[in-house]
Amino acid sequence: MKKIKKYFTIYLSVIALITNSCVEPYTIQKSTFDNAIVIEATITNELKHQKIVVSTTSPIEVNEFLAESNADVRIIDDFQNTYFFEEVAPGKYFSINEFKAIADINYTLIVTTNNGKSYTSEPSRLTNITKIDTVNASKEIDNFGNENISILVDSFDPTGNSKYYRYEYEETYKIIAPYWSPYDLVVTLNTFPFGMEKVFKTKEEKTCYNTLNSNTIIQKETKGFSEDRVSKFPVRVLSKENTIISHRYSILIKQYVQSFEAFTFYKTLNNISGSESLFSQNQPGYFNGNIFSVENSNEKVLGFFEVSSVSSKRIFFNFQDFFPNEPLPPYFTECEPYAPTNRSDGGDPSDLFNEINSGRAKYYQNNLNINFSNPGPYLVVIPKCGDCTHFGTNIKPDFWVE
Numbered sequence: 001m002k003k004i005k006k007y008f009t010i011y012l013s014v015i016a017l018i019t020n021s022c023v024e025p026y027t028i029q030k031s032t033f034d035n036a037i038v039i040e041a042t043i044t045n046e047l048k049h050q051k052i053v054v055s056t057t058s059p060i061e062v063n064e065f066l067a068e069s070n071a072d073v074r075i076i077d078d079f080q081n082t083y084f085f086e087e088v089a090p091g092k093y094f095s096i097n098e099f100k101a102i103a104d105i106n107y108t109l110i111v112t113t114n115n116g117k118s119y120t121s122e123p124s125r126l127t128n129i130t131k132i133d134t135v136n137a138s139k140e141i142d143n144f145g146n147e148n149i150s151i152l153v154d155s156f157d158p159t160g161n162s163k164y165y166r167y168e169y170e171e172t173y174k175i176i177a178p179y180w181s182p183y184d185l186v187v188t189l190n191t192f193p194f195g196m197e198k199v200f201k202t203k204e205e206k207t208c209y210n211t212l213n214s215n216t217i218i219q220k221e222t223k224g225f226s227e228d229r230v231s232k233f234p235v236r237v238l239s240k241e242n243t244i245i246s247h248r249y250s251i252l253i254k255q256y257v258q259s260f261e262a263f264t265f266y267k268t269l270n271n272i273s274g275s276e277s278l279f280s281q282n283q284p285g286y287f288n289g290n291i292f293s294v295e296n297s298n299e300k301v302l303g304f305f306e307v308s309s310v311s312s313k314r315i316f317f318n319f320q321d322f323f324p325n326e327p328l329p330p331y332f333t334e335c336e337p338y339a340p341t342n343r344s345d346g347g348d349p350s351d352l353f354n355e356i357n358s359g360r361a362k363y364y365q366n367n368l369n370i371n372f373s374n375p376g377p378y379l380v381v382i383p384k385c386g387d388c389t390h391f392g393t394n395i396k397p398d399f400w401v402e
Contacts, residue, residue, distance in 0.1 A: 039303030067091025
């Protein structure tokens, strides 16, 4: 009952949004589940292997990516130049050659699925180019008295021709295992009398890095203002208690200038789905984008082909830059060293042996305070507390600077 109520509320809110707006490019329909093609396609003025994602819908109760594999994906421009794409992962297609969108040229997307169905987009042109001026991290206090770090973006288009912006970010953070040791405790004999020894680690487990991409639609509109200026726009807000800012943090902000049609599509998509995906496979309603079936004009197609200029900037900061001499945010998991006994009874392995042999624990340090609660010779921790690779990679990113 709650799911039906939520479904109906989302649908009504979108109808209200469209009804009360001067924008009428999209028709939204609520219906029972129909299998439909989903195409996420944005090409930019960056020289790179452009990416297009092709999938199909699933029922609203199923949150699963259903790849549309073995499709023929290509883009054709005004001069009949064709840019071919190849599938490098299920449903994810990258241009075989690097290319970038150029101003004043129309680009058209063509997708033919493995079962022979064809889809094409309306011709689209590169949007106005507006660069990010600055990205800053600022310590702020919210309305509830919580301390946060806001990532703020500034940009300005003196021509006044941009007006519609969408943002994505890629955040990378350093992880330091709080109970790391240069030693491991390893099993040398797994039968009676059960042997273990302390050895040097053979891989990096103290310092790691992890990268996450934004998963929401973030937009800003300057239409109606005296200037086409984005000022201190908060693209990302990080709580002081967020573990990912514990040490060193970096964020790459990407600013896409959108056409009016693309901006409206994404805004409507955000309102109708509230999804963590730009093009969720389980939409609670349907509305047209600018991609259509070639053979059947009534076929439902979810997606938008966007040719967008993009600008990006990266910043770094440390937790201590904003909160000097303050305790770090809590780690990803609770960590409490313990010292299980290493005494074997009746030929059975000790508690310590079982913890190490099963992989439930890692060596931290020698136990200098043996007592009733911690009777064993070594303090150990759960692996996540002593091995950072549970939360990231031990390979430092090429762009990383200290």
